[in-house]
Amino acid sequence: MPELRKDPIVGRWVIIAPDRAKRPITIKNEPSPAGSDFCPFCEGGEEHTSSEILAYRDRNTKPNEKGWRVRVVPNRFPALQVEGALDKCGEGIYDKMNGIGAHEVIIECPFHEVSMANLSEEYVREILWVYRDRLVDLKKDRRLVYGMIFKNVGMAAGASLEHSHSQLIVTPIVPVNVWEEMNGSQEFFNYRGRCIYCDMIHQEHAAEKRIVLDTPNFVVFAPFASRFPFETWIVPKNHNSHYENIQKNELDEMGTVLKTVLMKLEIALDKPSYNYIIHTSPFDSQAVPHYHWHMEIMPRMTRIAGFEWGTGFYINSVPPEQAAAYLREVEVDVSGGRK
Amino acid sequence: MPELRKDPIVGRWVIIAPDRAKRPITIKNEPSPAGSDFCPFCEGGEEHTSSEILAYRDRNTKPNEKGWRVRVVPNRFPALQVEGALDKCGEGIYDKMNGIGAHEVIIECPFHEVSMANLSEEYVREILWVYRDRLVDLKKDRRLVYGMIFKNVGMAAGASLEHSHSQLIVTPIVPVNVWEEMNGSQEFFNYRGRCIYCDMIHQEHAAEKRIVLDTPNFVVFAPFASRFPFETWIVPKNHNSHYENIQKNELDEMGTVLKTVLMKLEIALDKPSYNYIIHTSPFDSQAVPHYHWHMEIMPRMTRIAGFEWGTGFYINSVPPEQAAAYLREVEVDVSGGRK
Numbered sequence: 001m002p003e004l005r006k007d008p009i010v011g012r013w014v015i016i017a018p019d020r021a022k023r024p025i026t027i028k029n030e031p032s033p034a035g036s037d038f039c040p041f042c043e044g045g046e047e048h049t050s051s052e053i054l055a056y057r058d059r060n061t062k063p064n065e066k067g068w069r070v071r072v073v074p075n076r077f078p079a080l081q082v083e084g085a086l087d088k089c090g091e092g093i094y095d096k097m098n099g100i101g102a103h104e105v106i107i108e109c110p111f112h113e114v115s116m117a118n119l120s121e122e123y124v125r126e127i128l129w130v131y132r133d134r135l136v137d138l139k140k141d142r143r144l145v146y147g148m149i150f151k152n153v154g155m156a157a158g159a160s161l162e163h164s165h166s167q168l169i170v171t172p173i174v175p176v177n178v179w180e181e182m183n184g185s186q187e188f189f190n191y192r193g194r195c196i197y198c199d200m201i202h203q204e205h206a207a208e209k210r211i212v213l214d215t216p217n218f219v220v221f222a223p224f225a226s227r228f229p230f231e232t233w234i235v236p237k238n239h240n241s242h243y244e245n246i247q248k249n250e251l252d253e254m255g256t257v258l259k260t261v262l263m264k265l266e267i268a269l270d271k272p273s274y275n276y277i278i279h280t281s282p283f284d285s286q287a288v289p290h291y292h293w294h295m296e297i298m299p300r301m302t303r304i305a306g307f308e309w310g311t312g313f314y315i316n317s318v319p320p321e322q323a324a325a326y327l328r329e330v331e332v333d334v335s336g337g338r339k
Numbered sequence: 340m341p342e343l344r345k346d347p348i349v350g351r352w353v354i355i356a357p358d359r360a361k362r363p364i365t366i367k368n369e370p371s372p373a374g375s376d377f378c379p380f381c382e383g384g385e386e387h388t389s390s391e392i393l394a395y396r397d398r399n400t401k402p403n404e405k406g407w408r409v410r411v412v413p414n415r416f417p418a419l420q421v422e423g424a425l426d427k428c429g430e431g432i433y434d435k436m437n438g439i440g441a442h443e444v445i446i447e448c449p450f451h452e453v454s455m456a457n458l459s460e461e462y463v464r465e466i467l468w469v470y471r472d473r474l475v476d477l478k479k480d481r482r483l484v485y486g487m488i489f490k491n492v493g494m495a496a497g498a499s500l501e502h503s504h505s506q507l508i509v510t511p512i513v514p515v516n517v518w519e520e521m522n523g524s525q526e527f528f529n530y531r532g533r534c535i536y537c538d539m540i541h542q543e544h545a546a547e548k549r550i551v552l553d554t555p556n557f558v559v560f561a562p563f564a565s566r567f568p569f570e571t572w573i574v575p576k577n578h579n580s581h582y583e584n585i586q587k588n589e590l591d592e593m594g595t596v597l598k599t600v601l602m603k604l605e606i607a608l609d610k611p612s613y614n615y616i617i618h619t620s621p622f623d624s625q626a627v628p629h630y631h632w633h634m635e636i637m638p639r640m641t642r643i644a645g646f647e648w649g650t651g652f653y654i655n656s657v658p659p660e661q662a663a664a665y666l667r668e669v670e671v672d673v674s675g676g677r678k
Contacts, residue, residue: 003658007564009523009535010516013652014564020656079654092542093535094563158641169652177349177651184348196348196432203431224433225346225353302497312516313352313508315418317359319342 002080002099004173012176015079015099041163043068043110050074053104054133056126069123070130071107072168078103079169086143086172100143102170106130107163113338114162115271116151117262120337125255127166131278132251134168135244139283144170146178146282149243154273156300174282181279182291189290195239197292210320212264212327217250218257222320222327228298229318230269232261232327235294243280243293256334258295263332265299273300341419341438343512351515354418354438380502382407382449389413392443393472395465408462409469410446411507417442418508425482425511439482441509445469446502452677453501454610455490456601459676464594466505470617471590473507474583478622483509485517485621488582493612495639513621520618521630528629534578536631539563549659551603551666556589557596561659561666567637568657569608571600571666574633582619582632595673597634602671604638612639 002017040048046064054072061067074082080101088097108127109119116124135147151166152159174182188196204210204221212232213220220234234257236250246254265272280293308314341356379387385403393411400406413421419440427436447466448458455463474486490505491498513521527535543549543560551571552559559573573596575589585593604611619632647653 005564007562008527008539010519011523012564012566014566015652015654016565016656016658017654018656018658018661020654091563092546093538094542158647171652175652180349180651184350188347199432200347203433207431223346224430225344225351226355227351227353308497312519313354313510313514315354315356315359317355317357319355319357322357 001084002078004080004097004099006095008093008095010176013173017079017099020077020079039112039161039163041105041107041161041165042112046071049105049107050076054130054137056130066110068110070109070126072104072130072134073107075103075105075167080171082141097172100172102138102144102168104134104168104170106134106149106166106168108165109338111338113164115153115262115266116164117259117266118338119164119259120339121256121259121334123337123339124259125252128246128251128254128258131166131168132244132246135280138168138170139244141170143172145284146171146174147280148175148178148277150275150277152275154271154300156273157275159273178279178282182281185290185292195290195292197235197294198239201235201237210324212324213257213260215253215257217253220257220261222324224320226316226318226320226323227314229301229316230265230272230299230323230327231316231320232265232297232323233294234258234261234297235292239289239292241281241285241288241291241293243278245287246293259334259337260332261297261327263334264327264330265297267330267332268326269299269301274298275300340423341417343419343436343438345434347432347434349515352512356416356418356438359416359418378451378500378502380444380446380500380504381451385410388444388446389415393469393476395469405449407449409448409465411443411469411473412446414442414444414506419510421480436511439511441477441483441507443473443507443509445473445488445505445507447504448677450677452503454492454601454605455503456598456605457677458503458598459678460595460598460673462594462676462678463598464591467585467590467593467597470505470507471583471585474619477507477509478583480509482511484623485510485513486619487514487517487616489614489616491614493610493639495612496614498612517618517621521620524629524631534629534631536574536633537578540574540576549663551663552596552599554592554596556592559596559600561663563659565655565657565659565662566653568640568655569604569611569638569662569666570655570659571604571636571662572633573597573600573636574631578628578631580620580624580627580630580632582617584626585632598673598676599671600636600666602673603666603669604636606669606671607665608638608640613637614639 002015005014043066050073052063052073055068056070058067080099080103082102086100131149147170149168185196201219210221223233276297278295281291341354344353382405389412391402391410391412394407395409397406419438419442421441425439470488486509488507524535540558549560562572615636617634620630
């Protein structure tokens with residue numbers, strides 16, 4: 001059973017998960033042509049994963065067999081586990097709890113595709129629906145308070161398998177970085193009575209120079225204080241604190257927006273490693289006026305060095321205005337893609 | 340001129356430094372035998388660096404010529420620059436300031452040695468003295484409030500040159516992670532009237548299982564909430580909030596302690612990439628009872644993935660108790676090393 005331990009000085013939680021060390025690392029430095037090696041995520045390899053939690057499947061196909069389009073399974077080397085009661089205890093000045101939670105893998109397609117940008121718009125939409133469905137389901141569990149959906153692509157971004165997939169980690173405490181965002185936006189709201197993300201949307205529209213893409217329901221921009229070259233945020237225009245409360249028309253549009261942005265990044269940066277994370281509110285809060293869900297995409301062109309670790313200060317050599325100008329110019333055709 | 344920009348939500352500062360993209364990357368994935376390629380940090384290459392700020396030199400040798408043992412030069416591709424007045428201004432809801440500060444490189448030896456662990460104890464001591472001397476000098480500048488000394492070793496830790504060196508970045512604001520440590524330890528002090536680091540030393544002594552090394556003036560341990568496999572902290576036993584106030588006998592001992600720990604890590608992990616950072620108090624505070632300087636060493640065996648970025652939660656597959664037990668057993672002889 002993994003263990004959650006809290007740093008007594010800054011309140012940062014660490015998951016000590018010895019079983020994670022056993023996971024296979026099959027990714028290569030240079031991704032090889034699709035399908036050359038065995039991949040447990042490809043159709044036909046269902047017995048190599050844990051039993052599925054959810055799958056979007058063709059009619060008349062059975063769980064854990066062929067016929068699925070998107071499939072969710074428990075991570076075989078989980079950072080947190082769903083079984084058991086939540087025990088919290090102290091150890092002198094230290095605090096710890098057992099690692100109750102969930103760690104799921106969203107396998108995004110049955111064929112061996114390494115890039116989400118190569119999937120069709122419809123496919124990307126289905127993946128976004130799966131994210132929503134899993135959050136809605138997991139928030140029923142009273143032990144759990146936060147669900148984080150993220151994607152690691154490429155070795156430099158921490159991926160260990162190349163088949164296109166994302167992950168969901170659900171935790172029994174609100175992670176410290178999420179607290180910081182909730183608190184920071186709450187403070188702004190207390191002072192000005194407005195959502196800071198809504199204000200950012202207005203200011204980015206007025207300034208124009210950091211905008212990458214502007215659609216009826218979304219604005220995509222390089223944030224003013226970008227930590228990484230070509231960091232890109234996708235922010236819904238309608239205020240909404242919880243991703244799982246997204247409207248159908250928004251979600252459909254987001255499929256196209258996400259595919260567009262990933263295609264632009266792949267062309268601009270020649271298939272970079274990247275992470276994306278959906279930032280959303282904790283399970284236990286109702287819709288709140290100060291927080292605004294969004295997706296942050298972070299290409300991993302540079303390595304994080306000692307200075308960044310120690311200070312929380314990032315050094316970014318590409319001004320976001322330049323990155324946005326570049327990405328705006330990259331033309332892409334989203335009508336294709338594997339279905 | 341680099342620019343400092345503040346994230347309006349969480350208060351994180353980012354340095355936008357376009358010139359940094361121009362720096363040369365000469366490090367190899369597999370470090371080659373010493374001295375095979377041109378290195379601007381080797382003796383004889385003084386004209387390839389900026390003019391020296393400080394050097395420990397043999398008598399009768401001149402600045403920027405041969406004859407030095409440890410040499411400090413401005414970083415040629417600085418994240419922050421020392422010239423100019425500090426201008427702060429807003430841009431709508433955003434805050435920014437010009438990138439006033441200092442970014443120095445401490446070249447640790449004139450010969451092409453890639454590992455500090457291969458230097459003699461006396462050499463390591465001299466480097467630790469240089470750290471102190473630079474902090475004492477820079478804190479005279481009223482525009483500057485924080486000095487961070489850190490070391491990146493190996494590509495995975497963000498190093499771009501392999502010749503053994505460390506860096507010093509001095510900033511016009513206190514970095515957010517430092518604030519968190521100062522505030523967290525202040526809260527503990529307000530509540531219990533004791534320094535939390537002093538308490539940690541007591542608890543680690545009592546528990547024993549996370550201790551790597553115990554000397555008259557230092558305790559070295561794997562912290563309870565280790566973020567990384569084999570994360571190791573060197574903590575002075577005497578309460579002292581500022582590294583630059585270290586006593587001579589402590590500093591001499593720390594040379595031996597640091598060399599010992601680095602040798603142990605190199606043997607245990609087969610010359611890992613790593614970062615170390617000296618955590619110390621801001622320039623503008625007097626000696627404070629709640630904060631306690633220390634050094635954090637973070638081997639970089641794993642990559643940081645999306646989950647860690649989004650949450651501030653780390654997943655560590657090696658319990659610190661196991662790491663400490665392993666490191667305790669590794670026997671090293673510190674009497675050798677290049678002089």
